[in-house]
Amino acid sequence: xxxxxxxxxxxxxxxxxxxxxxxxxxxxxxxxxxxxxxxxxxxxxxxxxxxxxxxxxxxxxxxxxxxxxxxxxxxxxxxxxxxxxxxxxxxxxxxxxxxxxxxxxxxxxxxxxxxxxxxxxxxxxxxxxxxxxxxxxxxxxxxxxxxxxxxxxxxxxxxxxxxxxxxxxxxxxxxxxxxxxxxxxxxxxxxxxxxxxxxxxxxxxxxxxxxxxxxxxxxxxxxxxxxxxxxxxxxxxxxxxxxxxxxxxxxxxxxxxxxxxxxxxxxxxxxxxxxxxxxxxxxxxxxxxxxxxxxxxxxxxxxxxxxxxxxxxxxxxxxxxxxxxxxxxxxxxxxxxxxxxxxxxxxxxxxxxxxxxxxxxxxxxxxxxxxxxxxxxxxxxxxxxxxxxxxxxxxxxxxxxxxxxxxxxxxxxxxxxxxxxxxxxxxxxxxxxxxxxxxxxxxxxxxxxxxxxxxxxxxxxxxxxxxxxxxxxxxxxxxxxxxxxxxxxxxxxxxxxxxxxxxxxxxxxxxxxxxxxxxxxxxxxxxxxxxxxxxxxxxxxxxxxxxxxxxxxxxxxxxxxxxxxxxxxxxxxxxxxxxxxxxxxxxxxxxxxxxxxxxxxxxxxxxxxxxxxxxxxxxxxxxxxxxxxxxxxxxxxxxxxxxxxxxxxxxxxxxxxxxxxxxxxxxxxxxxxxxxxxxxxxxxxxxxxxxxxxx
Amino acid sequence: xxxxxxxxxxxxxxxxxxxxxxxxxxxxxxxxxxxxxxxxxxxxxxxxxxxxxxxxxxxxxxxxxxxxxxxxxxxxxxxxxxxxxxxxxxxxxxxxxxxxxxxxxxxxxxxxxxx
Amino acid sequence: xxxxxxxxxxxxxxxxxxxxxxxxxxxxxxxxxxxxxxxxxxxxxxxxxxxxxxxxxxxxxxxxxxxxxxxxxxxxxxxxxxxxxxxxxxxxxxxxxxxxxxxxxxxxxxxxxxxxxxxxxxxxxxxxxxxxxxxxxxxxxxxxxxxxxxxxxxxxxxxxxxxxxxx
Numbered sequence: 011x012x013x014x015x016x017x018x019x020x021x022x023x024x025x026x027x028x029x030x031x032x033x034x035x036x037x038x039x040x041x042x043x044x045x046x047x048x049x050x051x052x053x054x055x056x057x058x059x060x061x062x063x064x065x066x067x068x069x070x071x072x073x074x075x076x077x078x079x080x081x082x083x084x085x086x087x088x089x090x091x092x093x094x095x096x097x098x099x100x101x102x103x104x105x106x107x108x109x110x111x112x113x114x115x116x117x118x119x120x121x122x123x124x125x126x127x128x129x130x131x132x133x134x135x136x137x138x139x140x141x142x143x144x145x146x147x148x149x150x151x152x153x154x155x156x157x158x159x160x161x162x163x164x165x166x167x168x169x170x171x172x173x174x175x176x177x178x179x180x181x182x183x184x185x186x187x188x189x190x191x192x193x194x195x196x197x198x199x200x201x202x203x204x205x206x207x208x209x210x211x212x213x214x215x216x217x218x219x220x221x222x223x224x225x226x227x228x229x230x231x232x233x234x235x236x237x238x239x240x241x242x243x244x245x246x247x248x249x250x251x252x253x254x255x256x257x258x259x260x261x262x263x264x265x266x267x268x269x270x271x272x273x274x275x276x277x278x279x280x281x282x283x284x285x286x287x288x289x290x291x292x293x294x295x296x297x298x299x300x301x302x303x304x305x306x307x308x309x310x311x312x313x314x315x316x317x318x319x320x321x322x323x324x325x326x327x328x329x330x331x332x333x334x335x336x337x338x339x340x341x342x343x344x345x346x347x348x349x350x351x352x353x354x355x356x357x358x359x360x361x362x363x364x365x366x367x368x369x370x371x372x373x374x375x376x377x378x379x380x381x382x383x384x385x386x387x388x389x390x391x392x393x394x395x396x397x398x399x400x401x402x403x404x405x406x407x408x409x410x411x412x413x414x415x416x417x418x419x420x421x422x423x424x425x426x427x428x429x430x431x432x433x434x435x436x437x438x439x440x441x442x443x444x445x446x447x448x449x450x451x452x453x454x455x456x457x458x459x460x461x462x463x464x465x466x467x468x469x470x471x472x473x474x475x476x477x478x479x480x481x482x483x484x485x486x487x488x489x490x491x492x493x494x495x496x497x498x499x500x501x502x503x504x505x506x507x508x509x510x511x512x513x514x515x516x517x518x519x520x521x522x523x524x525x526x527x528x529x530x531x532x533x534x535x536x537x538x539x540x541x542x543x544x545x546x547x548x549x550x551x552x553x554x555x556x557x558x559x560x561x562x563x564x565x566x567x568x569x570x571x572x573x574x575x576x577x578x579x580x581x582x583x584x585x586x587x588x589x590x591x592x593x594x595x596x597x598x599x600x601x602x603x604x605x606x607x608x609x610x611x612x613x614x615x616x617x618x619x620x621x622x623x624x625x626x627x628x629x630x631x632x633x634x635x636x637x638x639x640x641x642x643x644x645x646x647x648x649x650x651x652x653x654x655x656x657x658x659x660x661x662x663x664x665x666x667x668x669x670x671x672x673x674x675x676x677x678x679x680x681x682x683x684x685x686x687x688x689x690x691x692x693x694x695x696x697x698x699x700x701x702x703x704x705x
Numbered sequence: 706x707x708x709x710x711x712x713x714x715x716x717x718x719x720x721x722x723x724x725x726x727x728x729x730x731x732x733x734x735x736x737x738x739x740x741x742x743x744x745x746x747x748x749x750x751x752x753x754x755x756x757x758x759x760x761x762x763x764x765x766x767x768x769x770x771x772x773x774x775x776x777x778x779x780x781x782x783x784x785x786x787x788x789x790x791x792x793x794x795x796x797x798x799x800x801x802x803x804x805x806x807x808x809x810x811x812x813x814x815x816x817x818x819x820x
Numbered sequence: 821x822x823x824x825x826x827x828x829x830x831x832x833x834x835x836x837x838x839x840x841x842x843x844x845x846x847x848x849x850x851x852x853x854x855x856x857x858x859x860x861x862x863x864x865x866x867x868x869x870x871x872x873x874x875x876x877x878x879x880x881x882x883x884x885x886x887x888x889x890x891x892x893x894x895x896x897x898x899x900x901x902x903x904x905x906x907x908x909x910x911x912x913x914x915x916x917x918x919x920x921x922x923x924x925x926x927x928x929x930x931x932x933x934x935x936x937x938x939x940x941x942x943x944x945x946x947x948x949x950x951x952x953x954x955x956x957x958x959x960x961x962x963x964x965x966x967x968x969x970x971x972x973x974x975x976x977x978x979x980x981x982x983x984x985x986x987x
Contacts (some may be wrong), residue, residue, distance in 0.1 A: 176761040177797065179796075181797065666871065686873065
């Protein structure tokens with residue numbers, strides 16, 4: 011009984027630890043976000059409390075120490091620095107190892123606690139006090155220290171009807187203390203369109219005041235309903251180590267070229283809120299600072315929204331049950347096809363009506379159950395942020411991971427199986443792709459390298475790319491290695507594409523130094539096999555000095571695809587419907603006109619084709635009129651010639667088994683309504699052949 | 706009460722003299738004048754030496770005028786003296802800029818560079 | 821034919837290929853089916869007849885005649901598919917073997933089995949577990965795991981591809 015409860019705790023603790031990691035990484039980017047700090051604190055508090063309840067005393071004790079320090083962060087007595095985040099991430103890892111019971115290093119725990127304690131300022135260790143809310147409100151009650159706030163004010167357009175004058179509001183604010191107002195005017199229309207009585211402006215105000223946040227709120231008391239008001243504490247006047255958040259804004263400005271590195275450093279050495287510093291130094295126009303602050307804000311808001319969506323009501327289901335369900339649905343789809351066929355052949359209208367109904371319901375059931383297995387790939391992406399952070403630190407490089415399309419949904423199993431290949435590819439980019447900061451600087455690139463991870467749906471596949479702005483692939487080195495390893499002959503003429511994709515060949519490695527980070531370069535062929543096991547494809551493109559792009563395509567679901575059935579020599583084959591554009595006739599005339607080349611003219615465009623009959627070794631005479639199924643692959647059109655086109659089919663994919671694993675043009679099989687087996691063709695492989703033949 | 710006097714200057718240049726209180730009550734009138742002025746002239750000069758007060762809506766309207774000028778390739782400038790009242794109003798409402806506003810970042814002559 | 825759970829290594833299922841009699845240990849035999857539509861898989865060696873639908877699973881079918889280099893016989897009403905379980909690289913795989921006809925289940929004591937001859941059969945000796953003697957007839961007992969081992973399959977397929985390229 012207790013064991014079961016302990017298991018439940020463990021599950022929940024794992025989730026909390028995962029969220030904790032995400033929150034810590036976010037906090038590093040937005041160190042002044044008090045809500046994130048609160049989130050971190052809450053996570054630790056829960057882990058500690060539940061841990062104690064279920065007998066995980068070591069976890070409870072350790073977490074208590076860390077939680078204590080974060081309480082101080084919450085109260086503004088310690089600020090968020092990179093060191094704090096690094097320590098916290100280590101602490102999280104330690105809690106994880108305590109949880110899983112492997113490699114428990116007790117000395118590590120003690121060392122971490124010591125490091126945390128070193129962060130506590132020697133003045134007031136406010137340790138065992140009860141949790142408080144926004145630090146600013148405390149200050150207004152207890153102290154007279156001047157605090158600096160950032161106020162964002164957005165009034166409704168027709169504010170004038172409420173009788174409120176914006177000037178009056180701004181004036182009242184300035185009475186509370188030193189005040190710098192910045193108006194955002196980008197929504198102000200041109201004269202021709204403007205209604206001069208509307209308010210199109212919103213404001214960013216930096217206010218230093220001893221009166222506390224409540225006094226600020228009082229100013230807006232009568233416009234609460236007509237205004238969006240956000241008050242953030244930037245500098246609570248107590249600690250002097252707010253460098254980090256200022257640096258964040260500074261970095262943004264630096265990146266945008268609004269300020270030079272020397273100027274930024276000079277300003278940071280003073281001790282005022284950066285907004286004030288930069289303005290005083292007349293270095294950057296106010297608007298640009300606010301634009302930078304804006305940027306931060308938008309990113310944060312987007313993240314918060316995503317989090318809100320994630321925590322919507324959900325149910326935990328063991329993965330095996332889901333798999334079982336999907337399997338059964340697959341069987342149902344097959345049987346339903348047979349039912350429809352049988353009903354059609356019996357010419358019984360009642361039966362046909364029922365069969366149609368069953369078909370409709372089965373379709374919905376199929377879609378819904380497959381959907382249940384879909385997860386946004388974002389969860390995988392955020393794990394990589396940690397990886398990149400740690401790894402770039404180890405390598406002494408500056409690297410930023412950007413992600414696009416985190417909301418793209420992919421089948422659960424596919425995500426799990428993609429994890430290792432993606433880790434390897436990213437490590438490769440970091441290790442071999444992105445150069446050291448000095449090298450980058452000399453090359454005129456920004457010191458911080460970027461790795462862009464993106465995911466998007468494309469037809470019935472998902473396309474994942476890993477793009478870096480590193481030094482790219484060395485064509486000559488790869489070519490030389492390929493010849494050396496006997497993968498290609500010395501006089502082979504290969505396109506850039508073909509050379510680059512050699513790195514995926516088995517037995518290939520160009521890493522001159524075997525680094526501990528990504529191991530030997532031989533991993534690439536393993537990656538390729540892993541991707542192909544998912545019926546996907548991987549390719550790499552690169553430009554010397556500029557960077558590389560790895561493109562992975564994976565079919566969205568492993569279970570069912572919409573296909574087009576065709577027949578060749580009496581046998582049925584299935585082609586994935588998503589790649590099919592159209593079908594045209596191929597007459598004997600067309601063949602003669604092509605003069606021995608496998609090309610057909612489709613409304614003016616020449617399309618190469620491959621005769622599947624010939625490909626499959628059927629040398630009987632084809633029918634007089636054949637059909638060409640025109641498909642698209644990576645923006646290229648290719649035709650497959652078949653005898654007849656039969657029709658659409660929902661194909662439940664069955665694997666062919668190990669006996670057929672080396673067969674090139676077939677990727678699986680499906681069972682038709684009449685019980686026969688139809689082979690599912692691997693259009694990628696066939697397309698490649700067609701292209702080759704057309705050359 | 707706001708009165709607006711118009712005075713032609715060099716060809717293509719028009720002076721608008723604002724007398725009285727420039728506030729929301731006069732904005733419709735002011736808008737008309739600015740709009741017509743920018744449509745017909747290449748340069749608008751605004752003389753606020755006789756203006757006794759400015760409120761936010763007047764400043765916002767000036768902003769709109771400035772935008773329209775930049776977009777239309779025209780110029781709009783403040784003339785006649787130090788204008789402490791106006792500058793105070795621009796600062797208080799947050800329209801002041803250091804080196805130039807976002808529409809004319811390199812222009813030291815920008816309307817909003819009031820230092 | 822019933823499949824038996826008991827590990828009775830003395831029981832064998834006999835069948836004919838052309839006019840030779842072969843046997844398989846009963847423990848490896850799952851079931852026997854009548855010949856049914858076999859879907860040919862292109863670019864596979866010719867001893868791989870194709871795949872069939874076995875209650876929703878797709879199972880490959882091998883033509884033992886061709887594999888053993890014997891004369892190709894036509895399909896008759898007696899032709900069967902013996903569904904066997906083989907051990908391939910540590911995993912159990914189901915496949916079907918085409919037989920011209922299936923005979924009976926025999927009991928053969930170890931003293932009725934002789935070691936495989938070094939020469940004299942068309943078959944490679946590693947495919948043969950032993951020679952059984954029954955009613956003055958010799959029965960070739962097959963080591964089905966070896967017949968369909970992974971190396972066998974891939975080597976032949978590679979050879980096949982090579983030929984294709986040269987053609």
